[in-house]
Amino acid sequence: MTEKILNPIVLQRADPFIYKHTDGYYYFTGSYPLYDRLVLRRAKTLNELHDAEEVTVWWKHESGPLSELIWAPEIHRVDGKWYMYFAAAPDTNIDDNTFNHRMYVIENESDNPMEGNWVEKGEVKTEMSTFALDATTFNHKGxxxxxxxxxxxxxxxxxxxxxxxxxxxxxxxxKPVMLTKPELSWEIQGFWVNEGPAVLVKNGKVFITYSGSSTGVDYCMGILTADADADLLDPNSWTKSQEPVFQSAPENEQYGPGHNSFTESEDGKDTILVYHARNYTELIGDPLFDPNRQARAQKVEWDDQGNPVFGKPLPDDRWTPKTTDIVE
Known part of the structure; x- marks a missing residue:
């Protein structure tokens, strides 16, 4: 790596996602605390993302299925175009729309996704008409x-x-194939969830990290592992960790780490874990509406079997807000 990563890398952006493009820029997005828009920023280094200009590329609709709780955007490059995947809820049943989300995608043909026109491509439909979110995509063996x-x-x-x-x-x-369901003790604290998948292909293996439990201090990460040559649509190809691989570290004042993504260092030599966490536990009201899940990043280590070792979330290097105010 070329320089020490200073955390948080971006303030008040939960569910952080970074795409390192061939143009030399890191493109960053994450959940905006008001859950009403899709935002993007870019920088040549991870540390410069903190103060990089942020642009809003899409706003929620005034009504209908894309009008509430815009969650967990990701930006990807597929077949030479930019795509942003995100989840949105309808404006019906406003008091109980937390679990009414569906998945959507927008497209941009411009070389620079901060510019050009984003076109709505609609809902990504599965065979089930139920709560759905946290989509990611990857290309493997064509x-x-x-x-x-x-x-x-x-x-x-x-x-x-x-x-x-x-x-x-x-x-x-x-057809959709289920890979894992919440069943272990660390996946069912508060809410029973497996969510926020992130894919990493390295050392002849395909890894899918994910997060479990509710979004407070119990939030943590697990991992699924498959051989790179295996049938990825066969659930038997995957091995599930029985213990969390990344969790709260009170000694470093880091709580509820999760909903991660992966990128690489500026020199391309190191894998970088990108995730969110809070540095306090005294939450007022629903943890979902506390804006201070800050975006953080740190280097991934590797064991002798070629598996990632995430260690503990590191302490902060930069000032962080601890109020419900949104930092612009």
Whole structure:
């Protein structure tokens, strides 16, 4: 790595996602605390993201299925175009729309996604008409895959993780396959969820990290592992960690780390874990509406078997807000 990462890398952006493009820029997005827009910023280094100009590329609708709780955007490059995946809820049942989300995608043909026009491509539909969110996509051996979280009303809990192949950037071409459901003690604290999948392909393996439990101090990460040559649509190809691989570190004042993504260092030599966490536990009201899940990043280590070792969330290097005010 070329320089020490200073945390937080971006203030008040939960569910952080970074795409390092061939133009030399890191493109960053995350959930805006008002959950009403999609934002982007870019910088040549991870540390410069903190103060980089942020632009709003899309606003929620005034009514309808894309009008509430815009969550967990990701930006990807697929077939030479930019796509942003996100979840949105309808304006019906306003008092109980937290678990009414569906998944959507917008497209931009410009070289620079901070410019040009973003076009709505619609809902990414699965075979289930239930709560769905946290989509990510990756290309492996010439096939485009889609991984996401969705509720099955026949399975206890709010969301399981699924995988499918894609026909194009907004359409699935195969049936959803469930890879994991919340069942272990660290996945079912508060809410029963497996969510926020992130994909890392390295050392002849495919890793999918994900987050479990509610979004407070119990939030933590698990991991699924498959051989890179295996059938990724076969649940038996995947091995699930029985213990969390990344969790709160009170000694470093870091709580509820999760909903991660992966990028690489400026020199391309190191894998970087990107995640959110808070540095306090005294929450007022619903943790979802506390804006201070800050975006953070740190280097991933590797063991002798070629598996990632995440260690503990590191202490902060920079000032962070601890109020409900939104920092612009």
């Amino acid at each position: 096939e485009q895959y889609y991984v996401w979280a969705q509720q099955d009303l026949d399975i206890k809990g709010h969301s399981n993780l699924y995988i499918a192949k894609m026909e194009n950037a907004w359409t699935l071409s195969t």
